[in-house]
Amino acid sequence: MTEHIVKQFDEDLKSLSEMIAEMGGLAEKLVAESISALLRRDINAAQRIIATDRTIDRLQHQIEEKAVLTIAKRQPMAVDLREIVASLRVSNDLERIGDLAKNIAKRVIALEGQLQPPKLAGGVDHMAELVLAQLKKVLDAYARRDAARALDVWKRDGEIDALYTSLFRELLTYMMEDPRNIGFATHLLFCAKNVERIGDHATNIAETIHYLVLGELLTDERPKLDHTSTTPVDYGTEDAG
Amino acid sequence: MARLNSGVHKPLGPVFLLDRLRANRAALLAAFAVLAVFSLIFSIPLWVLILGGVTVLVAALIVPLPRPEPPPAPWELESDKDPLAGALLEALLEPGVLLTSRGTIYAYNDAAANTFGGLRGGDPISFSLRLPEVLEAVREVGAGGQGRLVEYVERVPVERWIEARIGPVWLDQADRADGLPKYVLLILHDLTNIRRAERMRVDFVANASHELRTPLAALLGFIETLQGPAKNDTEARGRFLEIMRTQANRMSRLVDDLLHLSRIEQREHIRPDSPVEIVEIVRSVLDSLAPLSRERGVEIVTSFPDHPVPALGDRDELIRVAENLIENGIKYGQSGKRVDVTVTADNGKARIAVHDYGPGIPPEHVPRLTERFYRVDVGDSRDKGGTGLGLAIVKHIMSRHRGRLLIESPPGKGTTFTAVLDTDGQGKED
Structure with missing residues (x-):
C-alpha cells in the first residue's frame, strides 16, 4: 500500500482490511465448527453457530457502510478504489460462506434422532x-495481497x-439400497453441496484478489471437475455395494 | 494521492542558483513587470530600475526556502530500538508478539515470524491471526481487561492445538491510573503433543474396535465349529486353521498399520529435517520388493536421474511411502504386467511416480482413496491382504513432509501415483 498525504485515508483502508480479516476468521470458525457439529451430531454447537452468523452479517453491514463512506469522502482512484471495491466483494462472499455454514448447522438439528453410518x-x-485449507490460503493471500497464492x-x-x-454417487447408492436412508442422505448431500459452494466462494475471493493486485479480471475458464449436474442417474445398473 | 517528497538537500553551486531562480520564476517575472510599469508611469531613471531589478534578484536568491518536511521515519521494530524488549521476546522460545493496545504489531520474535510467515510491523494482528476468540481477547486486554488464556485448534495444514496467552503490559503508574496498558503481549503455546496423545487413544480404540470386529467374528466362528461339529474332521480342521491364520495375520497387520498411523499423526506437526537421498531410498525399496514382483510376474521399469536427489525428510517414512505405492502398483496393476517407477527432480521439487498398467480406478473413487478404510472393492482389497490404511498412511507422511500425493487414473490407461516433495526444504505451507 502506498502512503497517502492524508493519514486518515491510510487508516480507513487499513481498518477495512482489518474488518475483512476479522470476518474471515469468523467464517473459518463457523465452517470448521459446523462440520464438527455434523460429525458429532452436536445440537448445542449447531445452535451456537446459528447465533454467531448474526455477527458476520453485522460486520458485513459495517464494511459496506465504511466502504461507501470512504468512497464518498476520499474519491479514491486506481489501486485505492480497487481496494475498496475488493473489500465489498470479499465481504459479500464471506457473508455467503457464513450463511452456508449456518445452513449446515440447521441440518444438524434436523438430522437429530436419525441413524447415520459414520463412514458417510x-x-x-x-x-x-x-x-478449509483453501479458505485459509485465500484469506492469507488477501492479507498479504499475494496474487500468486x-x-x-x-x-x-x-x-x-x-x-x-x-x-454424490455414494449417497445415491445408499438411497437406492434402502429408502429409509433417503432422509439423512438428502441432508448430507445438501451439506456436501454447501461445502462445495463454500469452496466456490473461496475461488471468488481469489478472483477478487487477482483483480485487486493486478487490476485485471481473471477470465480463463476454471478447471471444472463437478459433473453431477450433467450426470444422469442410471437406476438399472447401479451397483448396490 | 501523491507520494510524500523525499527531502534530499540540494548542493550549493550554479545548479542550486538556477533551481532557486526556476522556483521563483513567477515572482521574479511579476516583480520585473511591476518595475517596468512603474518606470513607464513615473518615468524613473534607468539606473534605479536596474538597481531595483538586482535587489529583487538577490533577495530571491538569499531568502531561505522553507525546508521540506522530513519524511516520516520508516517503521522500526521496537526490538531494534530497545534491545531488552527484543531479547526478552526471543527468550520466550515460543512465538511471541508485542502489540500496541490497539492491536497492531509492535515487535515480534523469530519464532513468531516463522509461525506466521508474513508479519509486518504496524499491521493489525488480525492480518496474521484471524481467530475470533483471540482477537476478542486482544481487544479486551488492550482495553484494560485481565490477561486471558484462549485454547484453539488449527485444522490446516496439519492439526495443531494452541493455547494463546494474552497479557497486558503495564509500564508505569500513569498507565495504571488511566487503566489502559501500554502493550499487549501475545504468546502462542503449542499443546499439540499433549492433545494428540489424548486423542490418539480415543481414535485408536474407535478404529480398532470397528475394524477388528469382522476378522475376530470369523475367528470365533471357526473356533466354535472346531470345538463342536468339526471336532474330529481332520480335513476341515486343516482348511479352517488356514483361514484362521489368514484372518489372524490380517488383524495383526491392521494393528501394525493403526499403530503406525497413530505414530505419524503424533508427529505430523513437526516437519522432519534430516537429509535423505530419494533415489537411494527408491532403489532399496525396489530391491526388497523384487521377490513380490517376480512372484506376480510384473516387470518393473525404472527411470532415475543420473545425479542424487537430496531432500529433507524422514528416511523410514519415505521408505514406507515408496513401498506402499510400488506394492500397490504390483498388486492392483498385476494384469498390466508392468509397473513404471520414475524419480524426477526439477524446480526444487522431487517426484516419485509409480505408474501401473492395470484396470485403473473409477473416477468417482479417486478423490477418496486416502480416506481411512476406504476401499474401491472391499472383497478384492481384503483378498490382497490390504488393511485399507496404506494410502491414508502415505497421505499423512506426505502431509508431515509438507508434500503432496497426486493420483491420476484416466479410464483405460492405468493409474499413476505421484509423491511430490520439496527438495530445497522451504516449500510453502500447503
Missing part, C-alpha cells in the same frame, strides 16, 4: 478439510468438485 459423514469431513487457490478448486461428485 467422513466423506463430508474430507471435503471440509480441503475447503490466490491463483493457486483458484486452480485447486477442481479437487473439491471431484470429491463432491464421488460423494
Whole structure:
C-alpha cells in the first residue's frame, strides 16, 4: 500500500482490511465448527453457530457502510478504489460462506434422532478439510495481497468438485439400497453441496484478489471437475455395494 | 494521492542558483513587470530600475526556502530500538508478539515470524491471526481487561492445538491510573503433543474396535465349529486353521498399520529435517520388493536421474511411502504386467511416480482413496491382504513432509501415483 498525504485515508483502508480479516476468521470458525457439529451430531454447537452468523452479517453491514463512506469522502482512484471495491466483494462472499455454514448447522438439528453410518459423514469431513485449507490460503493471500497464492487457490478448486461428485454417487447408492436412508442422505448431500459452494466462494475471493493486485479480471475458464449436474442417474445398473 | 517528497538537500553551486531562480520564476517575472510599469508611469531613471531589478534578484536568491518536511521515519521494530524488549521476546522460545493496545504489531520474535510467515510491523494482528476468540481477547486486554488464556485448534495444514496467552503490559503508574496498558503481549503455546496423545487413544480404540470386529467374528466362528461339529474332521480342521491364520495375520497387520498411523499423526506437526537421498531410498525399496514382483510376474521399469536427489525428510517414512505405492502398483496393476517407477527432480521439487498398467480406478473413487478404510472393492482389497490404511498412511507422511500425493487414473490407461516433495526444504505451507 502506498502512503497517502492524508493519514486518515491510510487508516480507513487499513481498518477495512482489518474488518475483512476479522470476518474471515469468523467464517473459518463457523465452517470448521459446523462440520464438527455434523460429525458429532452436536445440537448445542449447531445452535451456537446459528447465533454467531448474526455477527458476520453485522460486520458485513459495517464494511459496506465504511466502504461507501470512504468512497464518498476520499474519491479514491486506481489501486485505492480497487481496494475498496475488493473489500465489498470479499465481504459479500464471506457473508455467503457464513450463511452456508449456518445452513449446515440447521441440518444438524434436523438430522437429530436419525441413524447415520459414520463412514458417510467422513466423506463430508474430507471435503471440509480441503475447503478449509483453501479458505485459509485465500484469506492469507488477501492479507498479504499475494496474487500468486490466490491463483493457486483458484486452480485447486477442481479437487473439491471431484470429491463432491464421488460423494454424490455414494449417497445415491445408499438411497437406492434402502429408502429409509433417503432422509439423512438428502441432508448430507445438501451439506456436501454447501461445502462445495463454500469452496466456490473461496475461488471468488481469489478472483477478487487477482483483480485487486493486478487490476485485471481473471477470465480463463476454471478447471471444472463437478459433473453431477450433467450426470444422469442410471437406476438399472447401479451397483448396490 | 501523491507520494510524500523525499527531502534530499540540494548542493550549493550554479545548479542550486538556477533551481532557486526556476522556483521563483513567477515572482521574479511579476516583480520585473511591476518595475517596468512603474518606470513607464513615473518615468524613473534607468539606473534605479536596474538597481531595483538586482535587489529583487538577490533577495530571491538569499531568502531561505522553507525546508521540506522530513519524511516520516520508516517503521522500526521496537526490538531494534530497545534491545531488552527484543531479547526478552526471543527468550520466550515460543512465538511471541508485542502489540500496541490497539492491536497492531509492535515487535515480534523469530519464532513468531516463522509461525506466521508474513508479519509486518504496524499491521493489525488480525492480518496474521484471524481467530475470533483471540482477537476478542486482544481487544479486551488492550482495553484494560485481565490477561486471558484462549485454547484453539488449527485444522490446516496439519492439526495443531494452541493455547494463546494474552497479557497486558503495564509500564508505569500513569498507565495504571488511566487503566489502559501500554502493550499487549501475545504468546502462542503449542499443546499439540499433549492433545494428540489424548486423542490418539480415543481414535485408536474407535478404529480398532470397528475394524477388528469382522476378522475376530470369523475367528470365533471357526473356533466354535472346531470345538463342536468339526471336532474330529481332520480335513476341515486343516482348511479352517488356514483361514484362521489368514484372518489372524490380517488383524495383526491392521494393528501394525493403526499403530503406525497413530505414530505419524503424533508427529505430523513437526516437519522432519534430516537429509535423505530419494533415489537411494527408491532403489532399496525396489530391491526388497523384487521377490513380490517376480512372484506376480510384473516387470518393473525404472527411470532415475543420473545425479542424487537430496531432500529433507524422514528416511523410514519415505521408505514406507515408496513401498506402499510400488506394492500397490504390483498388486492392483498385476494384469498390466508392468509397473513404471520414475524419480524426477526439477524446480526444487522431487517426484516419485509409480505408474501401473492395470484396470485403473473409477473416477468417482479417486478423490477418496486416502480416506481411512476406504476401499474401491472391499472383497478384492481384503483378498490382497490390504488393511485399507496404506494410502491414508502415505497421505499423512506426505502431509508431515509438507508434500503432496497426486493420483491420476484416466479410464483405460492405468493409474499413476505421484509423491511430490520439496527438495530445497522451504516449500510453502500447503
